[in-house]
Amino acid sequence: MxxxxxxxxxxxxxxxxxxxxxxxxxxxxxxxxxxxxxxxxxxxxxxxxxxxxxxxxxxxxxxxxxxxxxxxxxxxxxxxxxxxxxxxxxxxxxxxxxxxxxxxxxxxxxxxxxxxxxxxxxxxxxxxxxxxxxxxxxxxxxxxxxxxxxxxxxxxxxxxxxxxxxxxxxxxxxxxxxxxxxxxxxxxxxxxxxxxxxxxxxxxxxxxxxGRPVADQPVAEFCRTRLSPEVAVRGPQMARLADLLVSQGAEVRRDGGAGLAVAGIGRTEIGELAYRHGILLHELADRVVEQPAPKAALPVSSGRSGHIHAQPKPAAEPAEAEPAAPKPQDDATLPIQALPVASVATALSALAVVAPEPRAREDTAPTVAVDRLFWDGPSPGSGDREAATDLLLDDTVRLRRLTPKAAPAAAPATPDDHRSE
Amino acid sequence: MRVLAYELRRLRGLRSTWLLLAAVLLCDAAVAAVLASQAPAGPLPGPAEVRLLTAAVPLLPLPFAALGAGVLGALSYGHEVRHPGLPASQVSYTRRVRLLLGKLLVIGPVAGLLALATLLLDTLAVHLALPAGVSVAAWADPSALSGRVSEALTSAGLSGLADLPGAFAPVALVAGHGVPAALVAFVLLTVVAGWTGVLTASLTRGAAAGVLLLCALPPLLESGVALLLRQTGTPWPARAAELLPFQSGVEWAYGWVYGGDRGAAPGGAALTDPALLAAMAAPAAALLLVALLVQARRREL
Incomplete structure (x- = not known):
């Protein structure tokens, strides 16, 4: 301690x-x-x-x-x-x-x-x-x-x-x-x-x-407020795809000339949607977008960590301070805070509509790995605990004092060799 | 104990240590051989013998072995600064001081051994390189032997070195009148130089600056002391000159202050005077004090 x-x-x-x-x-x-x-x-x-x-x-x-x-x-x-x-x-x-x-x-x-x-x-x-x-x-x-x-x-x-x-x-x-x-x-x-x-x-x-501490968060809260998963889509018919995605409840914004950044819907689902509607795709990739850090000018948190589990500090989460009023300036290049009821800027019209069925993202607080943030399978958010247990079961990195009787040359799970690097 | 083990391991595991020691030995032997081959014909005087054995070169502020020991000491501390070990050994004052003392304790004997090894090698090199016309007085003439050596010889039932078999001929080089004392002083000087190297590097936090300071110390000290003595009117103490017949720096300062040459007359009693020993160790002791004070003000090594 x-x-x-x-x-x-x-x-x-x-x-x-x-x-x-x-x-x-x-x-x-x-x-x-x-x-x-x-x-x-x-x-x-x-x-x-x-x-x-x-x-x-x-x-x-x-x-x-x-x-x-x-x-x-x-x-x-x-x-x-x-x-x-x-x-x-x-x-x-x-x-x-x-x-x-x-x-x-x-x-x-x-x-x-x-x-x-x-x-x-x-x-x-x-x-x-x-x-x-x-x-x-x-x-x-x-x-x-x-x-x-x-x-x-x-x-x-x-x-x-x-x-x-x-x-x-x-x-x-x-x-x-x-x-x-x-x-x-x-x-x-x-x-x-x-x-x-x-x-x-x-x-x-x-x-x-x-030099100033601006946030002290458990990792779940950190991921929710500072990281958001997105899918980068690129292709010639993005306007049509954007309309389709918005009707599916996704959050879409323009990303460069012929690209979209889609949040709130999985990569595979986007691919399927594009295929079903005959839309040509040039790129379809997962990525994590980083939200800007809170600024140091805000009131500085001085509470001990561990006491703030129940009560998220407003200083740490400036975006949650006014959830109903998204910022009026619509800078497409700036990452937008993912909100349960999100304002959607489509690539062409910058039309704001209310998403009909927001996905239950708040429950799927990922704790271990960012890649678990993505909805890989049909059950979203079930992988984070698995990742923790994966690590627990990995004998190659198990501490010696945890398993004092373990054989010193425990066989690695994968025959990877760090010497080559 | 741990610090000593650490320091020994550190010193042993570095290639530069061995290279440096080898270079010192080689240079020393080569210079001694060259100097010996240029010796004028006739009996070899005592001071000249010492000069040959310690391979004193007029331009260097310190003999080779002392310089090597000083560089070794400076590198030993500079290593800690450039490649720090565990932070735990740098944080608390007692541990830093312990590390410094451990370094001194290890470097001292190493420097002494280095000096002895150079003497051994130089004796052989001088013996082999001396021209035919040069004779060593102590070999044939028992009256030219130093007091202790002749005592030891008589107790062994010998009248002089010439009674020994011919293979012992190099021994005559180190057995002349006053030479053993001067050589012991040389070994001490090497040890002090090693310590000074550690301490100067600790003060300057760098091996290179430490070595430079070490090289600058003898001329500065000697000329400073000489000037001070001249101001106060006291003549240069003859015994100090006796003690340091091999130091080019002291001669340079001496010649500069008093103008003119002077034949050193080494005497056997020099080392028994505690005041002279103290004078020799004084720079290192003063440096140690300063280093400890500076450590107290520092956060790291």
Whole structure:
């Protein structure tokens, strides 16, 4: 459990504060994500928590500050980006070998060398343990840094942009690892730049904007307010298709010259509809549209997370403040908040009609993966729990301390090989 | 203990450590051989022997071995700054100080061993490279031996080094009058240089700046002290000059301040004076104090 209270960092006189009064809790068993664009103060906040930078505010790890922890490596695992920009960040000296690097750090933590080999297996670096770090890819560097953070078998993980600049496979590996770490009872706090990743990975999302916390939401609420699934359709007869879709209850808006962005109806249904009416399609693709983050000028939330389950803060959801009055300006390029009774702008007429039968989207709060947001099958919204159980059943990423007797070389579910990346 | 284990592993696992040590040994031996081959014919004086054995080159502020130890120390700290280990070892003051002391404890013996190894190698190189006309006084003449060595020899029942088999001939190079003391001082100087390298790098938070500061220290210190002594009217203490016959920096400062050459006369009693030892360790001790104070003000290493 990490309790963060009033973290503030003021860089200089006149300059805006890098972090202003950040207050939240990261609870055990949950993944908490700090979300914000570059320069929002996520890394600064993390460094402030570890007291690597001077600033105000207190961060308690199970009741003690990081500096006062008796054995910090055994309680909090920290992954900070190494020297080097973004994806080029190194986990250690380029001339070292992976195993000797970890053994060296194990000497500081005071754990036996056996633990090093265990972690190399766990992070799938065992085959390259004898190679020098300069030959490592960004994904391998990041996994090595994670292994170093896990040396003391901590119950809490603090990770600064763990998946930034990595290949999708490595990102997926990191996600499943962190999810299973949390499921095993650990506390995970990560920073990320992309809302999609936050939705996929986290249970709670705290949004930062220019150093100010603007939203602290459970992931379901986050997905509802900040992400909306859409289908991009492109073709020569979009006006006709738009009319048909509107009559089906979908929400349609113009997307570029000969394209539509359709919400409220599945991809397969659109395809069927087009086929039945003989409409030619050039493109039909799912995508997730990101809603603009709430602005920092709004009243800042300062309540502890966990107490706001029942009562969504109005500050966090500016769109719900006035649900009956959509904004009059009809900018087609700007994503429009999906509302239960939605205003529909068709590609040609920008005609506003009331959708006759809004789909029951509010009930299908997805919690794990964004791709589960799409209505793949006939039963919408049934997949989110499945995804969680998928991860639980994935032995390859199961934590060692959860299953201490598990064989070290548990066969991966899929024979994928991260070395190739 | 953990810090020592960490530091040893760190030092051992880096290729640059071994390359640096090898380079120091090679350079040292090569320079010693070249200097020895240029020695004028006749008996070799004691200071010249020391100069040959430590491979002192007039332009370098420190002997090769001391410079190598200093670079090793600076790299050891610079490594922590450029490639930080776990953040936990950087946050609390006690752990940072422990890391610094661990580095000093590891670098000290390594520097000492390096100095001894260079001496061994240089003795061989000088012995092989000395021209035929040059004779080493200590080999044939027991009266040219240093006091301790002759004591040891008489207790072993020998009257002089010449009684030993010919394979021991290089020993004569290090057994001359006053030479062992000067060589021990050289080893100490190397150790102090290694520590100074760690501390300067810790002050400047970078290996390169640390090495530069280390190189600048001896000339600055020596000329500063010499100027100060001249202002106060005290002559340059003869013993300090005895202690540092191999240091090009001190000679340069000496020659500059007093104008003219001066034949160093090494004496065996130099090292027994605690004041001189203190004077030698003073820069490192002062740096350590400053480094500890600076660490208290810092958030990271």
């Amino acid at each position: 990490i309790q963060i209270t009033g973290l503030t960092k003021v860089c200089g006189k006149g300059a805006p504060p890098a972090v202003l009064d950040l207050t939240f809790d990261a609870r055990p068993g949950l993944v908490t994500a700090l979300l914000g664009p570059e320069g929002a103060g996520k890394s600064t906040a993390l460094r402030l928590m570890l007291e690597l930078e001077r600033g105000q505010g207190v961060t308690l790890f199970d009741g003690r500050t990081y500096r006062r922890l008796r054995r910090p490596e055994r309680e909090v695992g920290v992954l900070l980006p190494g020297p080097g920009e973004g994806a080029a960040a190194m986990a250690g000296h380029p001339g070292r070998k992976a195993r000797s690097h970890l053994r060296m750090l194990a000497a500081v933590v005071g754990v036996p060398a056996r633990r090093v080999d265990e972690l190399l297996e766990q992070t799938r670096l065992a085959p390259v343990a004898g190679q020098r770090l300069r030959t490592f890819s960004p994904g391998m560097h990041r996994r090595l840094a994670l292994a170093a953070a896990l040396l003391g078998d901590p119950g809490t993980l603090l990770l600064d942009a763990p998946t930034e600049g990595l290949s999708p496979r490595n990102v997926e590996w990191f996600h499943s690892f962190l999810r299973s770490f949390a499921v095993a009872g650990g506390t995970v706090l990560v920073t990320t730049r992309t809302p999609q990743e936050a939705a996929q990975l986290a249970d709670r999302v705290i949004t930062l904007d220019r």
